[in-house]
Amino acid sequence: MRNFSVLSDLDFESVVSDLIAGEVGTHVERFARGADGGIDLRWRLPGGQLAIAQCKHYFKSSFSQLLASAKDEVSKVKKQAPGEYRFYTSFDLTVSQKQKIYELFSSWMSGPELVYGGRDIDGELTRNGEVERRHIKLWLSTGTELFWATNSELASRSSMLRTRLERTLNTYIEGDSYEESMKILDEHNVCLIAGVPGIGKSALAQMLVASYLALGYQPIEVSEDIKEAWAALDTKHSQIFFYDDFLGQISFSERMGKNEDSRLANFIDAVGGMKHKKLVMTTREYILRDARRDYRRLVDLGDDLHFILELDDYSRLDRAQILYSHLWHADVSVECLAELSDGGWKRIVDHSGYNPRLIEYCTGPSFDSSSKGYLDRFVDILTHPEELWRNAYERHLIDSQKALLLTLASMPVQASHPDLQAAYLSFCSESHLHANAASFRSSLEMLEMTFISIAKRGAEVMVSFHSPSVAEFILDQIREDPATLSSLIASVVFFEQLTALRNATGEDSSFSTSASSGVVRHMPINLFGDEFTEALMGTFESPSPVKILNQSGYVTGYEDPYGLFENRLEAVLGLEPELRPPNTWIESRLVFLADRWKNLQGEKSDAIRLYRKVSKLQKDRSISVSEEVLAEFHETLESWLSSSLEGTSDWSAFVDFNSFEDVDDIDDDIRDQFLDHALSELDAWDPSPPDLNDLVELAELFDVYPSIEESVAEAHQREEEHDAKQEDDSHATRYPRSRMSETGGDIDEMFNRFKASES
Incomplete structure (x- = not known):
């Protein structure tokens, strides 16, 4: 019988759903646990009645536990009153056990044959090979077990590799990285997987090895030197060579002995020219770069053999499924699992420090997964993965x-x-x-x-x-x-x-x-x-290492950012008193900035904030600068703000500095000047000025909004039309996804299975 233990409960439901769909020839709906009312799967019978199925993945449990769970479903099924009811379990049922379950649901079953045990499902998969092939973990598990069973001598010699492959198959989630690396291996016979520590290089490599084992390839694991591979090379058999950390776990000096680079390069060339030979290697990217500098032949390893595994290769759904799969197969208490339901999973899946190795560690036996606070402990590891x-x-x-x-x-x-x-x-x-x-x-x-x-x-x-x-x-x-x-x-x-x-x-x-x-x-x-x-x-007057970027995000030059010196002086004034330079130096910087403002250099909003900071510290006696310098600082800023009213941001800064509380405080000439500015802006921009909201707020303050109201309405109309067209263009190029949604709803349903109230 197939090894269903490699499947999570979700995987098991998916397999059963595909088997039923293949049999009845219609769409089969799937439902989240907790809201199903006794339904995992549902479809229409030819007469129009609804049929439902329940899936119980109970490979870890006893029959008494399975039977108790089945009894809990009876009242739910009674409410549904389906035209047909099926019960699927991965448990290997005896005839009497199947009869006991049938007796619970006999009102909705035509016979005990609608109770499917593990062997029944196994038979269905044998008759529907395309279903098994769609479920990569099940297919690989079946294929590798068949290989080990028919190659007992190899199984004995490769026992450690077999153990690692079986462990990886339990928790691996197929993603784009698997497909891309398989393509490299298929085309070139060699795939070199590189990446940072803990990103999942070895797991991906093991999945590639398992894929070829299922096709009958003999595995040859190289542990110390490529000479092992040369010695095992057999032209009569299909072989896949696996060389994990081929440049060493810490340094290439661990393995790269005399002429090792040449022997490795020659072996790669040999495998590349053989039809039934494959080579999978892994290394940490920084070690590969280091080794390539010192070993000439390693430079010849072409980029077409190279697959860089990065965290970006994992989508949000991939991350969630990896986490779920590890939790499903781990010995984690129901109380700890419940902490990840109702959105708790997001703290892990969306964490910037998400890493497959850390996921494995936090779901493993060395981590506290039985006491309260599991989610917090998990997140702490992701936040501080120093080791x-x-x-x-x-x-x-x-x-x-x-x-x-x-x-x-x-x-x-x-x-x-x-x-x-x-x-x-x-x-x-x-x-x-x-x-x-x-x-x-x-x-x-x-x-x-x-x-x-x-x-x-x-x-x-x-x-x-x-x-x-x-x-x-x-x-x-x-x-x-x-x-x-x-x-x-x-x-x-x-x-x-x-x-x-x-x-x-x-x-x-x-x-x-x-x-x-x-x-x-x-x-x-x-x-x-x-x-x-x-x-x-x-x-203080050094160039800025922060580069000015244009709208496309490209560097346009080495100019200092606006407000550079204003922000620098504000940072100095925000330091503890013992870290600040002397008052005489602070005075000199105020004079320096005032001279720049006279030449219209600087950022006005930053200048206003700095001025208020200086005034407060002077009032609090945290700094002491001369009144003459402070007065000059104020007068220069005031003159700069009022004499260069060109853009809406200039007007906002002018209003902010003067703190106008009433329209009567504003000079008529200033009001007329702003009105001219507002009308000009509304006329010059299409569909509307980028700071339209600010413009409207200022117009209301200056009491000139009625004069621009019609133009503002037209600008809003153009904005709406522009946004609608962009939205239409966006939908026109959008492709439907066949996978679960990554927005959170489907993932929420997945993790809600871990609620403590569920069995």
Whole structure:
């Protein structure tokens, strides 16, 4: 009999639904548990009456438990009064057991043959092979079991591989990555799967191996050296070779002995030319990049053999099904499972730190899955997955590569290549590390796709952390090491590096985490007050590492963002008093900004906010600047705001600064000037000005709205027509999905099966 244990309850229902649909030739409806009233599946009989079926996936349970559950369904079925009722279970029923269930539902069954046990379903699948093939886990489980049964010698030699394959089959969810990697393997006979630790490389590779086992291929697992594969190569048999972590788990030096790269490359060439040979390899992407630099033949591994597995390859539905499948097969208490129903699952599935390895860990025997608070514990692991990265960081990366990551942690979320290089070289110099442009490029290449991501935006290359969990891990390294933090402060090239370090290491940091000791640790920037303050003053007028982007998101230049210096001074004034520069320096920055405003440079809304901050701190005696400087600061800002009223945002800033409370406070000339502006804006934009709502609010304040009301109505009409056309165009290119919805409704129904009230 087929191994139904690889199926979840949802999988089992889906198999039964397809079997019934194939038999009756009509659509079979499926329903969520809890709202079904005794219905899992429903369809129409030829006479028009409704038929319903119940599915009980009870492979873990005793018959007494199954019978008790069946008795609970009787009252529900009585209310439905179906024309036909069927009962399906994966339990292997005896004749007497089937009779007992039939007696419960005999009023709606023509005979005990409508009670389907595991062997009955097994027979139906044998007669309907296309149904089994649609359910990949069941098909692979059947195929691999048949292979092991008919190849006992191989089963004995490959017992560990067999165990891993069976475990993976239980929880694996087929997604696009499986199809794409299978296509590579089919076309080229070789597939190299690379990705970050824990992303699911080995599980995907094992599914590929299982797929070919089901086709009769003999598995050859390579554990130490490619010489094992050469020794096992047999031209008489179909074979699939599996080389997990072929470059080592920590470093390629573990495995890449003398001439190993040539032997591996030669084996790949050989397999690529053989019809019935397949090779599946996995590695961590950063190790592959490192090895390619030192081993010439590895460069020859073409990109057409290369499948990069990334978190983006998992859709929201994929993530939810992976989680559900692990929970279904795990020993998790019903109380803990209930915490994931009613939307609790979203905290895991939508978490930025979602990772298949962490899902496996949090549903495994080493994790507390029996006591209250399971969901919170689960989310904590996703939020702080430091151990996922620690091994690779501490044991594999060299100091210059670590330096690049430490530097990146002080930069904007996306740092430009030249800015990051400048900051990196400065940090290496301060840390007495030898570094140059070549080592910077080398480090980027090795870290890409694991610790960092590199993307081109227009003509500019931008660098960022591969995921939030990596960024957090690197920040933890900074928090826990005073020497590193001190060197970063002393080496900063950009003012924003200091604010990033302050935000990430202060005691009010939103990034604060629990270290391995279990105690929340901080590395307050206050410990380096003098160094920090000196760096602030030295970088205040530095260029900004934040790039100006156009509407397409591409870098358009290196100009400073609007409000750069206003925001920088506001950040300085927001620091603790012991970190602020002297009052004389603050005065000099006020003069510096006033000179810029005279030249119409800056961002008005930021300038107003800064002015109010300065005024408050002066009033509270938190800072002390001369009254002359403060008066000049005010007068310059007032003049700038009133003398450059060109756009609606200029008018909003003017009103904000003057705090008009009544229309009588506004000069008639100013009111007329605004009316001219409003009419001009409404006439110039199609379908409407981008800040139409602001324009209307200002018109009401200036008491000129009646003069523009008709034009505003026309603008709203054009907006509605424009939006309707865009919506029509959107629907015209939308394709229907055949899978479950990813919006949450169908997924909610899936996880609501875990409510404690359900058996």
